[in-house]
Amino acid sequence: MAETSECEETPVRAGTRDAVSSLRVPVLGLVVPAAVWLWVASILALLGSLKLVDPRFLGTWGWLTFGRISPAAFLSFVYGFGIPMGLCAVLWAVTKGGRLPLPGGRWFLASSFLWNLGLWSGITGVLAGESRSLSWLGLPTFSLPSLGMAYLLSAGWLVAVLVRRWEESSLASRFLLLGLVWIPWAGGAAALWLHDPSVRGVAIGSLEWWFNDGLLYAGLGAFALGAMHLLLPGFLGRPASFAGLGRWAFWAWVLFANLAGMAHLVGGPFPLWMVSTGVSSRFLLWAAAVAIGLGFWAAARGAPAEGKQWDPGWHFLRFGMGSFLVAAGLGAVLVLPAWSRYVHYTVLEEAQLTLFLYGFLGMTFFALLYTILPRVLGRSWPSVGLAKAHFLLSSYGISFLAGLLAVGGLFQGVALDNAEVPIHEVILSLLPFLRSAAAPAMALLAAHAVFGLHLLWLLVESGANRREGEKAALPGVAMEGARTP
Amino acid sequence: MTEPKRLLLGILLATGAGWSLLVWMPLTKLGPAGPGGAPFGRAAVGGRIYAANGCASCHTQVVRPANLGSDIARGWGARRTTPPEYREEHIVPLGVLRLGPDLANVGERRTDVRWYYRLLYDPRTIFPGSLMPSYRYLYARVPLLGTPLPDALPLAGRAALAPGFQVVPRPEARALVAYLLSLQRVPPAEADQSQ
Known part of the structure; x- marks a missing residue:
């Protein structure tokens, strides 16, 4: 709190070399492996997509069967890219955008090493057939100690620094704190519970879905919303509008993200009150999302028109917020019993997940990277053309992928509801959509390849810069909760 | 209490509320384990193979009530599935798609x-154009010494082997099939009695 008051009274200096250099190693320790995991996830997802085109493709190897590479792809994205990017946003927040030094940077390197060690062993385990088929809890047991220790090492430290440098009015800090503490509390409890022999039957199903939606909304979603609030002043010169509404939305998010998972179990072997709680919570999460979206768009509308320079961060952030609102709305509407009858267990639900994971989380985290890496490395992104190519390939890839799955899911749902149509024919009618989805999946892989090359180029150039002894400081970026000089 | 502490407490309470309502309470309602205990033997091993190969990525194990889909009309079960049918299982692949x-x-x-x-070895011989992957890695190609083994697959056409060889299921395939055969959550007789 002492540092909070200092921050309010005395504007901190922008981009001091010591502060920025204390951030460089931890940020790169998170970003570089995350970029590799993004590649791994994209390649696995593309392989899964190609297997839907021809199931015999690479069919002789058990470790490349669809049922293993499909969970391995989203686990790589969630744990390899999503969570490290969330921690990156927190690092940016606690150092007030590179203005304050980060104590204990070496802890993050140790944490990053342990995290990636655990994740490599976990994903290898999933491909080798060691998974328990628990979707988001699907990493094998032997990978959990390393992942747990890694997260506690960095998150424990970050919570302490975030609280010490707390900004009273910051919505970003609230959401980032939620993401930071929800993951170890819920993940630790779920992991321990799953290894208790007395936990069995449908309790495992409700545990699985409580955790899945919790991680999506209260973990990764909170990180991305925190990143959005953190970046907005840098792009618009002002924070999100309607701060009071934003605080209300935050508390709604905290509560209902923990209750929304049961919405997936409509029609399942669970009491009605549990399912109803899930469905209502999805609607209230949507209401919170609309409140957050209102604050975002009101701030964006009042901002000055975009300058001559094409800003990749702002484009990614805007696409991310659009996807967020659509995905939250779909998440609520699709679980209504009248709709669920047709669309539950169809690829329309996959479209909603794709929009949330790749459209909202992925694009928001890219906005974060396009904003912070030039400041951390002291060098602008080398090519506007590559950034544009990344944005266009990503946005078209995600839009077409979600669109094809959504339309295909509607056809699948209507056909599934007609008992006269054999299930085999239902799936055959879905094939054109699934096969067409391989093209946007390739576009996404190409987008991530472009980003990877661009990142590599930036790293090489910034290394050359440092050797030449060039000054690293770029102009400071405005951010929520920190006064700019 | 400072704002961060209030926030931490609020997050803890909200997470705890979700946990108590949706995880702890269902477990207490299930009651103690039954005298039969958890499934064991070949079917239990097959359950782990089912999970390891991600079968739940494409198949559910939930029969929904008649007002929420055509599951019963399709003959997937005589009534909706209920919690006791999963009671002793430690792998509960309800499914996502x-x-x-x-x-x-x-x-x-x-x-x-x-x-x-036959289905697991090459699904397209039974359902042409099927999306289901082949699980050939659960089978072994062994020399044919005299009479074919009882479980040897009758392969013809493109899948036919060179003379002197046969394809037989490995223990993993046998366990998986034992598990699938054990999936009788809503037998019609029981459903008739309950009506």
């Missing part, structure tokens, strides 16, 4: 072991 039929009751619908062996 239906790119194939529901399997909650598949052991009741299909009882021919050889049909399952």
Whole structure:
């Protein structure tokens, strides 16, 4: 709190070399492996997509069967890219955008090493057939100690620094704190519970879905919303509008993200009150999302028109917020019993997940990277053309992928509801959509390849810069909760 | 209390509320384990193979009530599935997608072991154009010494082997089929009695 008051009274200096250099190693320790995991996830997802085109493709190897590479792809994205990017946003927040030094940077390197060690062993385990088929809890047991220790090492430290440098009015800090503490509390409890022999039957199903939606909304979603609030002043010169509404939305998010998972179990072997709680919570999460979206768009509308320079961060952030609102709305509407009858267990639900994971989380985290890496490395992104190519390939890839799955899911749902149509024919009618989805999946892989090359180029150039002894400081970026000089 | 502390407490309470309502309470309602205990033997091993190969990525094990879909009309179960049918299981693959039929009751619908062996080896011989992957890695190609083994697959056409060889299921395939045959969550007789 002492540092909070200092921050309010005395504007901190922008981009001091010591502060920025204390951030460089931890940020790169998170970003570089995350970029590799993004590649791994994209390649696995593309392989899964190609297997839907021809199931015999690479069919002789058990470790490349669809049922293993499909969970391995989203686990790589969630744990390899999503969570490290969330921690990156927190690092940016606690150092007030590179203005304050980060104590204990070496802890993050140790944490990053342990995290990636655990994740490599976990994903290898999933491909080798060691998974328990628990979707988001699907990493094998032997990978959990390393992942747990890694997260506690960095998150424990970050919570302490975030609280010490707390900004009273910051919505970003609230959401980032939620993401930071929800993951170890819920993940630790779920992991321990799953290894208790007395936990069995449908309790495992409700545990699985409580955790899945919790991680999506209260973990990764909170990180991305925190990143959005953190970046907005840098792009618009002002924070999100309607701060009071934003605080209300935050508390709604905290509560209902923990209750929304049961919405997936409509029609399942669970009491009605549990399912109803899930469905209502999805609607209230949507209401919170609309409140957050209102604050975002009101701030964006009042901002000055975009300058001559094409800003990749702002484009990614805007696409991310659009996807967020659509995905939250779909998440609520699709679980209504009248709709669920047709669309539950169809690829329309996959479209909603794709929009949330790749459209909202992925694009928001890219906005974060396009904003912070030039400041951390002291060098602008080398090519506007590559950034544009990344944005266009990503946005078209995600839009077409979600669109094809959504339309295909509607056809699948209507056909599934007609008992006269054999299930085999239902799936055959879905094939054109699934096969067409391989093209946007390739576009996404190409987008991530472009980003990877661009990142590599930036790293090489910034290394050359440092050797030449060039000054690293770029102009400071405005951010929520920190006064700019 | 400072704002961060209030926030931490609020997050803890909200997470705890979700946990208590949706995880702890269902477990207490299930009651103690039954005298039979958890499934064991070949079917239990097969359950782990089912999970390891991600079968739940395409198949559910949930029969929904008649007002929420055509599951009962399709013959996937005589009534909706209820919690006691999963009571002693430690792997509960309820599923996320239906790119194939529901399997909650598949052991009741299909009882021919050889049909399952053929399906897993090459699904397209039974369902042309099927999306289901082949699980050939669960089978072994062994020399044919005299009479074919009882479980040897009758392969013809493009899948036919060179003379002197046969394909037989490995223990993993046998366990998986035993598990599928054990999936009889809502037998029709029981459903009739309950009506």
